[in-house]
Amino acid sequence: xxxxxxxxxxxxxxxxxxxxxxxxxxxxxxxxxxxxxxxxxxxxxxxxxxxxxxxxxxxxxxxxxxxxxxxxxxxxxxxxxxxxxxxxxxxxxxxxxxxxxxxxxxxxxxxxxxxxxxxxxxxxxxxxxxxxxxxxxxxxxxxxxxxxxxxxxxxxxxxxxxxxxxxxxxxxxxxxxxxxxxxxxxxxxxxxxxxxxxxxxxxxxxxxxxxxxxxxxxxxxxxxxxxxxxxxxxxxxxxxxxxxxxxxxxxxxxxxxxxxxxxxxxxxxxxxxxxxxxxxxxxxxxxxxxxxxx
Amino acid sequence: xxxxxxxxxxxxxxxxxxxxxxxxxxxxxxxxxxxxxxxxxxxxxxxxxxxxxxxxxxxxxxxxxxxxxxxxxxxxxxxxxxxxxxxxxxxxxxxxxxxxxxxxxxxxxxxxxxxxxxxxxxxxxxxxxxxxxxxxxxxxxxxxxxxxxxxxxxxxxxxxxxxxxxxxxxxxxxxxxxxxxxxxxxxxxxxxxxxxxxxxxxxxxxxxxxxxxxxxxxxxxxxxxxxxxxxxxxxxxxxxxxxxxxxxxxxxxxxxxxxxxxxxxxxxxxxxxxxxxxxxxxxxxxxxxxxxxxxxxxxxxxxxxxxxxxxxxxxxxxxxxxxxxxxxxxxxxxxxxxxxxxxxxxxxxxxxxxxxxxxxxxxxxxxxxxxxxxxxxxxxxxxxxxxxxxxxxxxxxxxxxxxxxxxxxxxxxxxxxxxxxxxxxxxxxxxxxxxxxxxxxxxxxxxxxxxxxxxxxxxxxxxxxxxxxxxxxxxxxxxxxxxxxxxxxxxxxxxxxxxxxxxxxxxxxxxxxxxxxxxxxxxxxxxxxxxxxxxxxxxxxxxxxxxxxxxxxxxxxxxxxxxxxxxxxxxxxxxxxxxxxxxxxxxxxxxxxxxxxxx
Numbered sequence: 019x020x021x022x023x024x025x026x027x028x029x030x031x032x033x034x035x036x037x038x039x040x041x042x043x044x045x046x047x048x049x050x051x052x053x054x055x056x057x058x059x060x061x062x063x064x065x066x067x068x069x070x071x072x073x074x075x076x077x078x079x080x081x082x083x084x085x086x087x088x089x090x091x092x093x094x095x096x097x098x099x100x101x102x103x104x105x106x107x108x109x110x111x112x113x114x115x116x117x118x119x120x121x122x123x124x125x126x127x128x129x130x131x132x133x134x135x136x137x138x139x140x141x142x143x144x145x146x147x148x149x150x151x152x153x154x155x156x157x158x159x160x161x162x163x164x165x166x167x168x169x170x171x172x173x174x175x176x177x178x179x180x181x182x183x184x185x186x187x188x189x190x191x192x193x194x195x196x197x198x199x200x201x202x203x204x205x206x207x208x209x210x211x212x213x214x215x216x217x218x219x220x221x222x223x224x225x226x227x228x229x230x231x232x233x234x235x236x237x238x239x240x241x242x243x244x245x246x247x248x249x250x251x252x253x254x255x256x257x258x259x260x261x262x263x264x265x266x267x268x269x270x271x272x273x274x275x276x277x278x279x280x281x282x283x284x285x286x287x288x289x290x291x292x293x294x295x296x297x298x299x300x301x302x303x304x305x306x307x308x309x310x311x312x
Numbered sequence: 313x314x315x316x317x318x319x320x321x322x323x324x325x326x327x328x329x330x331x332x333x334x335x336x337x338x339x340x341x342x343x344x345x346x347x348x349x350x351x352x353x354x355x356x357x358x359x360x361x362x363x364x365x366x367x368x369x370x371x372x373x374x375x376x377x378x379x380x381x382x383x384x385x386x387x388x389x390x391x392x393x394x395x396x397x398x399x400x401x402x403x404x405x406x407x408x409x410x411x412x413x414x415x416x417x418x419x420x421x422x423x424x425x426x427x428x429x430x431x432x433x434x435x436x437x438x439x440x441x442x443x444x445x446x447x448x449x450x451x452x453x454x455x456x457x458x459x460x461x462x463x464x465x466x467x468x469x470x471x472x473x474x475x476x477x478x479x480x481x482x483x484x485x486x487x488x489x490x491x492x493x494x495x496x497x498x499x500x501x502x503x504x505x506x507x508x509x510x511x512x513x514x515x516x517x518x519x520x521x522x523x524x525x526x527x528x529x530x531x532x533x534x535x536x537x538x539x540x541x542x543x544x545x546x547x548x549x550x551x552x553x554x555x556x557x558x559x560x561x562x563x564x565x566x567x568x569x570x571x572x573x574x575x576x577x578x579x580x581x582x583x584x585x586x587x588x589x590x591x592x593x594x595x596x597x598x599x600x601x602x603x604x605x606x607x608x609x610x611x612x613x614x615x616x617x618x619x620x621x622x623x624x625x626x627x628x629x630x631x632x633x634x635x636x637x638x639x640x641x642x643x644x645x646x647x648x649x650x651x652x653x654x655x656x657x658x659x660x661x662x663x664x665x666x667x668x669x670x671x672x673x674x675x676x677x678x679x680x681x682x683x684x685x686x687x688x689x690x691x692x693x694x695x696x697x698x699x700x701x702x703x704x705x706x707x708x709x710x711x712x713x714x715x716x717x718x719x720x721x722x723x724x725x726x727x728x729x730x731x732x733x734x735x736x737x738x739x740x741x742x743x744x745x746x747x748x749x750x751x752x753x754x755x756x757x758x759x760x761x762x763x764x765x766x767x768x769x770x771x772x773x774x775x776x777x778x779x780x781x782x783x784x785x786x787x788x789x790x791x792x793x794x795x796x797x798x799x800x801x802x803x804x805x806x807x808x809x810x811x812x813x814x815x816x817x818x819x820x821x822x823x824x825x826x827x828x829x830x831x832x833x834x835x836x837x838x839x840x841x842x843x844x845x846x847x848x849x850x851x852x853x854x855x856x857x858x859x860x861x862x863x864x865x866x867x868x869x870x871x872x873x874x875x876x877x878x879x880x881x882x883x884x885x886x887x888x889x890x891x892x893x894x895x896x897x898x899x900x901x902x903x904x905x906x907x908x909x910x911x
Contacts, residue, residue: 053429055377055436103617111375112616114432115573118377119612122566126606240562244437251430282448285441292434296422 023155025277026270031161033269034168035226039246040253040261041175042219047256048192049212052101052113056121057246058239060217061224063124064089065139065234066132068225072140086221093217096120097210121240128236136235139228164226171222172262179258188212192256241285245272248292254305263303321629324581334491338484346479353483353551355591356490357544362571362583363497364540369569370577371501372533373513374420375432378439379568382538384560386412386545388446388453391462391555396452401463401472405546412542413535420534424527431534439565446557456557464553486547493540496771498580500536502635503770503777504756504763509533510578510633511746511757518744521706522824523732523761563605570608573615575622578748579631582624589623630804633753635773638781642789658684658719660705660736660828660859665714667700667883674700676883677714682828682859687850689870689891690863692880693903698863699741701880702830706738707731718828733761735827739834743813745820747806751797752788754805754816758823759784784823791819794852796845811842818849828859835866843869879903 039061043053054060064085071081100120104112144159151157179185190198191208199205227242228234248268253260268291276284295302323329341349361383368374376382386408393404419438420431446453453459463470465482472485500506511519512529520526549555567590575586594604619625660682667675675697682688690698703709705716707728715724723731737758745754762784769777792798795815800808805816814834821829831850835843843866850873853860864870870877870891877894879887881903887894894900 051427053433055432100613100617107616107620111373111428111432112620114375114377114429115569115616116613118436118566119609119614122609122612123606124609126603126609129605130602240436241440244433244440247433247437280448282445285444289437289441292437293418293421296425296430300422300425 020155021277023153024157025273027157027161027165029270029273030266031165031168031269032227032230032273033249033266034165034172034262035223035230035265036242036245036249036269037253037262037265038168038171038219038223038226039242040250040265041172041258042216042223043243043246043250044256044258044261045212045216045219047250049188049195049209050101050105052105052117053247054096054101054121054213054216054220055114055118055243056096056124057216057220058241058243059121059124059128060089060092060220060239061227061242062234062236062239063092063128063224064221065224065228065238066128066137066236069137069139069228069234070132073137078140078142082225085225086218089217089221090214092124093213094210096217097213101213102209125236125239132236134236136233136238139232139234142225142229160230164230168223168226169262171219172258175219176258184208184211245269245288248288250302251292252295252302254302257302257304260302260304317627317629320627321581324628334487337487341480341483341487349479349483350551351591351595353479353486355587356483356486357548357551358568358571358587358591359584360490360493360544360547361541361568362575362587363494363580364537364544365568365572366575366577366580366583367497367501367509367540368533368537369572370579371506371513372509372530374428374530374533375435376534376537376565377432377436377569378442378562378565379435379541380560380562380564381435381439381442382412382415382541383545383548383564383568384442384446384555384557385415385538386542387549387555387560388459388545389542390546391459391549392452394550395459395462401470401550405543405550408546408549409539409543412545413539415542416534416536416538417531419538420531423530423534428530431530436562439560439562443557443561446560453557454555458554458556460554462549462553462555464550467553470550482551486551489543489547493543494580497540499635499773500767500771501580501631502633503767503781504760505532505767505770507633507749507753507757508760510749511760514746514748515744517708517728518740520728521708521732521738521740522757522820523729525727525729563608566605566608566612570611573622574611576624576628577620577622579622579624579628581628581631582622585623585627630748633749634756634785635778635781637773638778638785641778641782642785658827658859659717660861661717662701662705663715663717665701665704665711665716667697667704667709668712673883675704675711678880678883678885679714680878680885680888682861684827684857684859685854686875687854687860687862687873688876688878689874690861690878690880691865691870692886695882696880696903697883698880699832700883702738702832702861702863705731705830706736732824735761735825736830737821737824737826737828738830739814739817739821739832741832741836743810743817745805745813745817748804750802750804751792751808751812751816752785752801755788755791755820755823756784758820759787759825761824787823791822794845795819795849796842811838814838815842815845815849818846822849822853826858828861829853830861830863832863833865834862835864835869847873 046053067085067088068081071084072078096117100116101113104116143163148159149156150159187203188208190203191205195205245268249265250261252267253264271287272284275287365379368376389411390404390408393399393407419434423431447456465477465479468476470477508524508529511524512526516526571586571590572583576582662678662680665675665678678701692698704711707726710725715722718734718736763780765777765780792801797812797815800812805813818834834846838846850860862874874891877889877891878885879894879900886899886903887897
């Protein structure tokens with residue numbers, strides 16, 4: 019029982035982070051129907067920069083902000099020089115190739131600068147051994163902190179999207195970007211903003227996952243994005259609630275399979291889940307079928 | 313520059329050059345060191361992988377970010393089948409191709425249901441997971457330690473038909489297999505299948521309306537490409553006798569993608585050039601090994617934007633999609649344009665069709681009928697629902713209610729390619745052709761649904777397939793003459809003015825030998841002279857007994873041609889009758905000019 023509850027909480031906590039990654043993917047999907055195939059490297063870089071700066075004696079908060087700042091610059095570059103020009107080539111998936119390219123460059127640079135060995139990720143709020151006892155079960159405080167933080171971010175994100183002018187403008191762009199520009203919405207800025215927001219969400223998720231795992235290495239990330247993608251597809255591409263639910267389902271299943279069957283089967287599970295949902299319900303739990311405009 | 317490209321293309325693609333190169337490699341390899349022969353062997357595998365990726369990405373426009381997974385699938389399949397199961401080489405390698413193909417088929421299963429980038433993500437996931445599974449499933453694959461002792465030339469325990477192969481023999485086997493596969497792929501690309509792949513790449517909607525199934529075509533592309541990668545993997549397994557999971561990681565997938573992108577998407581010759589560069593260059597530049605990944609990343613990030621046609625674009629002419637041999641056998645005598653014969657109950661009946669988008673009613677309870685040999689005009693102000701109705705009839709939209717019958721058969725909500733398959737063709741308000749195809753290739757695309765020869769016949773370039781192709785090419789000639797575009801038949805469409813594109817699109821629909829045709833504003837943007845040609849084509853359709861629906865704003869043009877008129881306003885039919893009556897109809901006048909009451 020204790021093992022089950024531990025796995026369940028770990029699954030929910032990691033799953034909430036998958037949900038965050040999925041929301042990051044959704045954000046660019048809304049505005050441009052694209053997604054950053056190099057998102058994993060953004061997560062990796064943000065976690066690595068944070069770890070490195072803290073190791074150099076920078077205050078934790080400042081390190082995180084600085085790392086996120088670098089991510090913002092990077093996303094501006096990615097959107098401007100790789101996504102936008104590639105989108106102009108009609109009928110092409112060039113953007114998938116070019117964003118993956120940027121991700122590969124980042125991974126290569128990280129290996130060059132930080133070495134390909136894993137860096138230890140410092141304990142930011144709680145250490146891995148801090149725990150509380152709930153209903154007689156030891157529960158890691160780190161998991162709880164990650165869960166609370168991820169949920170808080172989802173709520174803030176929803177408030178921003180629903181409550182602000184920029185959020186409404188973004189939804190207008192997602193409905194019809196041509197119409198949005200005609201009525202005076204700065205579509206360009208919104209698209210750029212969606213990439214920046216997506217990068218920040220990825221960066222924060224990277225830090226959270228690194229915190230749980232305790233280490234980060236240059237290859238960290240690609241697999242996480244797959245889980246984020248599974249979460250997004252499961253919940254329904256474009257749906258925030260769906261992303262969170264999908265993330266938690268994927269996270270819990272992953273922990274259960276890892277705990278009770280084998281850690282090897284975790285990866286296969288994610289892929290099987292992806293195939294299954296696309297066969298049974300391609301629009302996911304909360305998504306709507308897309309109408310192709312002609 | 314064009315002259316140089318023409319020269320290089322003729323030189324490099326001439327059969328004598330190709331056969332010469334194969335002969336030189338086959339016999340010349342005897343004089344090379346064992347190490348050089350081994351590298352040449354790897355070059356062949358890289359060429360196979362690049363051709364596989366090119367067929368998938370360059371031709372069909374789909375993406376694979378996990379090609380190393382398919383490659384590894386083949387390698388482990390052949391390795392395990394030979395070492396553990398004890399099957400002979402002649403069985404295990406083809407089995408590797410089949411297992412690779414099966415994997416590609418399964419991974420691309422959702423092709424018809426989701427946006428194409430899902431498949432990019434799925435192949436990426438497949439590639440990563442393949443490596444993990446290989447590492448963990450050590451009972452079967454040897455795990456992280458790898459699978460050693462696979463029968464190979466280095467171990468001297470690989471034999472083919474009872475002959476033990478050494479490194480040189482094995483290279484020759486790989487060379488022949490590569491050459492044969494390339495010949496087959498080349499035939500495939502220059503057949504209706506290759507053209508269908510490229511049509512899906514250019515516009516899925518247009519391809520669907522020509523009778524090309526989207527999902528099936530994409531899945532076919534993944535299956536064939538993964539089968540080729542599996543074959544390359546099978547050949548790889550016996551080249552070195554050891555398989556480790558790190559040979560099939562993301563970096564390997566990236567390498568294949570880089571080779572293809574640099575070679576030039578769509579060009580088979582470009583892939584060979586690129587494979588040569590990426591096989592030999594890293595060997596020579598060992599010092600830069602740590603930068604290799606970064607360089608590959610930069611290539612992926614910027615090549616498609618800066619040099620979209622790669623090396624092939626610099627040195628070679630664009631690839632063509634019709635076999636030159638078929639072009640030489642086209643009958644020169646006039647060929648009549650035919651349509652499928654008429655039978656009883658010959659009509660297209662739209663009955664009470666309503667189409668809502670959320671709260672907007674775009675088409676409101678519309679009924680109309682088309683009959684053979686009659687031209688019906690569908691007119692109405694902008695936004696009155698004309699194009700939406702055509703989209704419903706041609707299967708692009710599912711109507712909210714109502715139904716459509718064609719020859720007595722219910723076709724409501726059928727997939728677009730099935731409707732096209734029944735002989736109901738359409739054109740688009742904005743012409744949707746393949747910009748890189750020549751006029752002739754674009755027109756031939758229209759005949760897609762009428763081809764009967766199999767993919768196998770096309771791939772093996774059997775005489776029956778060539779004969780069929782030549783017959784359709786003769787019809788293409790007849791259509792180009794009628795449309796007045798015979799002199800530009802071999803020009804790429806993207807180089808021609810707008811008016812030509814319209815005429816080509818109408819001509820393409822004719823090539824399908826349709827029973828009904830829906831023309832969505834075919835005269836928009838045409839010059840007077842072009843309009844005369846268009847009117848001639850539309851009359852030919854009527855004479856041939858087609859049902860024609862003509863959406864048009866150009867009233868003089870309409871008045872000359874039509875038998876019946878249907879007028880839509882705000883999604884509703886407000887007039888149905890002849891054109892004279894329409895001019896008198898108060899409802900129509902009100903819709904176009906407003907009513908006097910407002911004054």
